Amino acid sequence: MLVNENLVQEIVQEVMAKMQIEDDVQKSHGVFNDMNEAIAAAKKAQAIVRRMSLDQREQIITNIRRKTRENAEVLARMGVNETGMGNVGHKILKHHLVADKTPGTEDLHTTAWSGDRGLTLIEMGPFGVIGAITPCTNPSETVICNSIGMIAAGNTVVFNPHPQAIKTSIYALNLINEASIEAGGPDNVACTVAKPTLDSSNIMMKHPDIPLIAATGGPGVVTAVLSSGKRGIGAGAGNPPALVDETADIRKAAEDIVNGCTFDNNLPCIAEKEIVAVDSIADQLMKYMVEEQGCYLASKEELDKLAETVITPKGLNRKCVGRDAKTLLGMIGVTVPDNIRCIVFEGEKEHPLISEELMMPILGMVRAKDIDDAIEKAVWLEHGNRHSAHIHSKNIDNITKYAKEIDTAILVKNAPSYAALGFGGEGYCTFTIASRTGEGLTSTKSFTKSRRCVMSDSLCIR
Numbered sequence: 500m501l502v503n504e505n506l507v508q509e510i511v512q513e514v515m516a517k518m519q520i521e522d523d524v525q526k527s528h529g530v531f532n533d534m535n536e537a538i539a540a541a542k543k544a545q546a547i548v549r550r551m552s553l554d555q556r557e558q559i560i561t562n563i564r565r566k567t568r569e570n571a572e573v574l575a576r577m578g579v580n581e582t583g584m585g586n587v588g589h590k591i592l593k594h595h596l597v598a599d600k601t602p603g604t605e606d607l608h609t610t611a612w613s614g615d616r617g618l619t620l621i622e623m624g625p626f627g628v629i630g631a632i633t634p635c636t637n638p639s640e641t642v643i644c645n646s647i648g649m650i651a652a653g654n655t656v657v658f659n660p661h662p663q664a665i666k667t668s669i670y671a672l673n674l675i676n677e678a679s680i681e682a683g684g685p686d687n688v689a690c691t692v693a694k695p696t697l698d699s700s701n702i703m704m705k706h707p708d709i710p711l712i713a714a715t716g717g718p719g720v721v722t723a724v725l726s727s728g729k730r731g732i733g734a735g736a737g738n739p740p741a742l743v744d745e746t747a748d749i750r751k752a753a754e755d756i757v758n759g760c761t762f763d764n765n766l767p768c769i770a771e772k773e774i775v776a777v778d779s780i781a782d783q784l785m786k787y788m789v790e791e792q793g794c795y796l797a798s799k800e801e802l803d804k805l806a807e808t809v810i811t812p813k814g815l816n817r818k819c820v821g822r823d824a825k826t827l828l829g830m831i832g833v834t835v836p837d838n839i840r841c842i843v844f845e846g847e848k849e850h851p852l853i854s855e856e857l858m859m860p861i862l863g864m865v866r867a868k869d870i871d872d873a874i875e876k877a878v879w880l881e882h883g884n885r886h887s888a889h890i891h892s893k894n895i896d897n898i899t900k901y902a903k904e905i906d907t908a909i910l911v912k913n914a915p916s917y918a919a920l921g922f923g924g925e926g927y928c929t930f931t932i933a934s935r936t937g938e939g940l941t942s943t944k945s946f947t948k949s950r951r952c953v954m955s956d957s958l959c960i961r
């Protein structure tokens with residue numbers, strides 16, 4: 500039998516790479532076998548961080564930003580390899596976004612009252628050690644983003660990352676600790692366990708040294724955290740509709756919606772998951788998406804096969820989440836050219852490929868007779884998550900009515916959804932959008948507690 504040398508070479512390289520990663524995990528900073536040990540180490544580090552000046556904390560953040568930029572490609576490749584989800588190029592962009600636009604210590608503000616009876620301040624103080632639970636859809640992006648905000652606020656953090664993304668999360672966490680050490684800060688400003696489980700998560704949620712838990716993930720984890728008896732920041736699921744009315748620039752709407760929907764293969768929770776289009780422009784919108792935006796219009800038979808493949812009796816088929824359109828179509832025996840980036844179709848709002856949060860580039864369009872009907876359908880599709888919604892319209896009355904009815908933490912107008920993260924839009928970046936508990940787009944200040952500092956009858960020098 501002939502030996503395929505290239506194949507052998509590939510297998511050897513893959514095994515070596517895996518061994519290298521195992522080795523890296525052993526040598527990483529902040530990784531413990533036991534959750535209690537991880538929390539104890541983070542507590543020790545926090546005692547040092549809380550005595551550091553704001554300037555020293557900011558130096559750690561600057562280092563984290565630099566290391567994230569330097570390692571953007573490694574992190575992006577690791578994330579895709581380990582989880583099997585997403586797009587390397589887009590993940591590189593996401594890491595640069597986190598590095599450049601996640602707020603640091605500048606997000607901390609003091610409120611002051613000064614008068615005859617003295618001076619009173621409200622300061623934003625750290626909680627201590629924060630417990631953070633992170634998803635497999637944006638693993639290192641969330642670990643880095645949470646760490647920047649939490650450390651800038653004077654906390655340290657213990658992560659219970661998604662087990663499917665543990666190596667990528669550990670790599671990110673190691674960079675954060677290296678950044679701290681290089682800036683003269685302590686090791687273990689961000690910690691985790693080598694094998695995160697529901698048990699390690701439960702230990703974290705019940706631990707007396709964890710006063711605040713930030714959970715980024717689906718409905719299960721947010722409910723678990725909010726039932727823990729601790730203060731919780733709940734960044735849960737969404738199912739963002741993109742509404743298009745007759746006043747929109749339809750060609751641009753088609754481009755923006757497909758760009759947003761296909762970004763990182765639809766993994767971001769804010770990404771367009773379905774369209775609601777007013778009848779008079781629906782055909783035109785579909786035409787632009789198919790003819791100009793690399794969309795594949797699926798037939799009824801193909802949709803049935805797709806629904807069966809993507810949604811199993813146990814829920815979403817994880818092998819489909821975050822895959823590109825060509826791969827998804829390949830799974831149902833349809834071959835398409837490489838330029839196909841999204842699967843589109845028209846259907847009723849109850850169609851499972853429309854009403855479910857899929858996290859894959861499958862975009863169903865629901866037809867509405869007018870703006871009121873469109874708003875009603877979009878609100879239904881968002882399922883009360885109050886997470887994200889998008890609209891393409893030049894009618895400010897329609898936009899205002901939609902904004903009030905859908906009541907989401909994010910509402911992007913006339914742009915791809917990622918404008919909400921500061922990518923092609925104004926404002927800062929986050930990967931933890933706490934719609935359920937009301938913080939909205941979290942930042943440093945979300946990880947602080949309010950402390951009133953009163954000086955009686957002095958220090959007013961007006």
Ligand code: NAD
Nearest residue numbers: 633634635660661716717720723734735736737768931932
């Ligand atoms: P997931 O809910 O399966 O897992 C998220 C995290 O929660 C993981 O670390 C997981 O191990 C943990 N977890 C799950 N159930 C738990 C429980 N009962 N107790 C303790 N821990 C538990 O989600 P995922 O597939 O990793 O990510 C996708 C989901 O997260 C989508 O629903 C998406 O909308 C949502 N998400 C939300 C945001 C946001 O900012 N709001 C950001 C990213 C992802």
